[in-house]
Amino acid sequence: MKTISNAAGRQILSEINGEASIPYQGVGKYKPEGKKHAPSIASCSDYPADGNKVVKNLRTALEKAGLRDGMTISTHHHFRNGDFLANQVFDIAKEMGVKGLRWFPSASFPCHEHLIQYLQDGTIQRIEGSMNGPLGHFVSEGGMEGTGVLRSHGGRYQAIQDGEVLIDITVIGAPAADQFGNSNGLSGDSACGLLGFALADSEYADKVIVVTDNPVEFPCIPWQIQGNHVDYVVHIEKLGDPSKIISGTTQITKSPDRLLLAELTAKFCQAAGIIREGFSFQSGAGGTSLAVGEYFRKIMKEEGVRARFARGGSNKYLVSMLEEGLVDYILDGQTFDLEGVRSMAENPGHVWSSPFTSYNYHGKGNFAGLVDVVILGATEVDLEFNANVVTHSDGYLLHGIGGWQNCLFSKTVILPIPLFRDRVPVVRDQVTTLCGPGELIDVVVTERGIAINPLRTDLIEATKNSGLPIKTMEELKAEADRICGLPASPALDEKVVAAIKWVDGTVIDVVRQVSK
């Protein structure tokens, strides 16, 4: 495999899965040329006059869609670890004897471990998308024939829009759908809130199959997925396991360490003047992130300020802030609990968004840049604030990028992370896998101090008399190394098992096989 160096100094492959790669060139440096992907022109005369696109079953739909060797099949991950559908698609592919497929999910989960057999027998040639848990482990040890490609949520939209990835067939699980294919995620046993991760697929895939376990009479309102993009509709018994699709209740961390991280993060934002009337924020649904939100709530109430909007992942805490009037709008990309689903269905201030609105870097702007502060995680950071979210320090690829890279374009990016995990330091000389360039990461909050990126002289100035434990990244690293000892490098082979795309489709790093 021929490698080349990119602008971040990472050795990447010059060719990935037979296609030339474009090396990462720096933030905002790569200028795309050319035109968006142009799907074929359809004609109503080829669709049922009465709008009824229901076919007998999923196999029939896949056959009509022309499923055959080497195709790209996409799915979405709004059903998270409760998804039954993706496995069924490839069970049918196997039955049909189809080989060499590219699976292009918006993310995969442990429930998709079922598909390892198809990676082994050649039904699936490779996965492009996050590989959380078992699939990541399998890929890390070199089990997959092709090279994995990981993209952010926005990068996935970009890749589809730009024609980098041509989807032959998309299979969209829809918690509610009418016979015409209009769909949403708001009702039914498999309710997941919204279907934004399937938006690009519905717009650009050659054939679009909507699968629902909750047929509703036309019109299915709102139409998060528009039936005008849909070829076939399939009714099935069950799209997934509701208890794993959506949490009955999300929970704030009870860990004192993580609560401390959250409190320090919120206090930092307060000291820096970020929490002010009309501000905006994004915080995830992990325990620490939820706790940050709760500290925000407390500060907002004390100071009598309201947020104009919060970007979700939504959950009951964020919903209650909306309902209390502390937040004018939730701009939601995925709902994490039942309260999120209820709110989205009921409240016009709880707005469903998509990777197009929020994250696509090859649009005329996106929402990420308008967010005042975003709270993110990381597995590792280095002295230049570069960060990793996909691999552990042992080299295993166990997480997807999600919206992480996209959110780095927000006005202030804060990573609240422990200084070490299981006695493995999180601040490193060099991150195992580079996912986000340090120039976009402003603050790293640890339980033993807060490091501010030297580029953000405004934040350094604003917080210098705050009494917060501001340190340099070098100081944090020294402290971690003193406690844990110098970390060993992961044992990696030369073979590249996955590529990490930057938001513009360039390759920012690669993941190498873990030595066994």
Next chain:
Amino acid sequence: MKTISNAAGRQILSEINGEASIPYQGVGKYKPEGKKHAPSIASCSDYPADGNKVVKNLRTALEKAGLRDGMTISTHHHFRNGDFLANQVFDIAKEMGVKGLRWFPSASFPCHEHLIQYLQDGTIQRIEGSMNGPLGHFVSEGGMEGTGVLRSHGGRYQAIQDGEVLIDITVIGAPAADQFGNSNGLSGDSACGLLGFALADSEYADKVIVVTDNPVEFPCIPWQIQGNHVDYVVHIEKLGDPSKIISGTTQITKSPDRLLLAELTAKFCQAAGIIREGFSFQSGAGGTSLAVGEYFRKIMKEEGVRARFARGGSNKYLVSMLEEGLVDYILDGQTFDLEGVRSMAENPGHVWSSPFTSYNYHGKGNFAGLVDVVILGATEVDLEFNANVVTHSDGYLLHGIGGWQNCLFSKTVILPIPLFRDRVPVVRDQVTTLCGPGELIDVVVTERGIAINPLRTDLIEATKNSGLPIKTMEELKAEADRICGLPASPALDEKVVAAIKWVDGTVIDVVRQVSK
């Protein structure tokens, strides 16, 4: 000008405005090949990092968008006869000395008479879009340099989507918009309800300018136009005259003749079994159409049935049916009065749609085919049920096609029209301009009898003992001719002044210059 005959037997031009035309081939016969129009790939790095796209004024925006000779400039007509914006765009073009523009409005109105000077001095080379009133008169008498092209609402979406019409710059008047370009029509002095006619323009135009007289803080919710498609935002004092943008109140006809037409139409639908639980209908905002709706309401209440949906143009009568629970949903394409705007802003059952969802014939189906009955107008019909909506019997081009052609795909199409107007018979040997093929028109209701298309044996059978005055079209024509005398043919020159497109982009007829 070389002419060729199309499948309807009409002599059309083989070339229009320098491009080869595709002759109409029959309903559902023309199969498009190729790909949709692919806009250029943008990059966030070329847009303001904070999402603020506001520029100084409209001229600045047009200059930044690169306005120059020969470009195609599009506008929408949601401000109807109250629009101030389109005139300003071409005033600026004139100031800048730009020549030979193609104006591509979704419709034009008498308020755009102002632009005749620019058609005369070469600023505008031609209009593609309906030319209601004075512009139509001007074009009919041969005043325009290029050939006009009239498309239905769906045909306009199709033409943009398919790349038949490449829009260089669209200027979208938005009653509410944020700095990022997210826009809607729901609030402010220029509130018009929705912005669906600008949807295709926002998606496919090279440069998108949003102009608002009501800047709102990000996020402008709902985003009927998505800021991710927008290049520049302009703030101006006033987009239009509110009293002409939207009616304070729509009124049902008081004319006994038209009330009779409406009553006969509703009774026909009742007799034919169309008004049943869960049915759907579309009826316009003209006096007769409104009256049909009111008769529907009466019948629905008597029979205890509810409609699943009504397609709008919405108005206070339809809104009250929604609020009374007689209709589950209004799928609205344009709002005609203040009650319509209020309802759309407040009621999740009052849904804004677009020519994409409802009318685009080059999609994977559209909503028109799902509607049980649609009530439309016509200026003329012939013995084969062919109909005209654009020209009067004197040959003057005075109306646009609107959604009329698209609605012909509904399950039952009824035209309630007077048998004669000003002693000019409406039933003709041949319509002056063919806009819709008779095979798609099911029933013509006149004050002197109802003609059912012989193709609809089901309707003939269902209504044969209804007591309604069912007649043949021949009988109706004979009666009209007996009363009015045989009509004279219009005096027309050879010169073609406009082409009429069918829903699939083929040319169904042309309009010739009126002899002076």
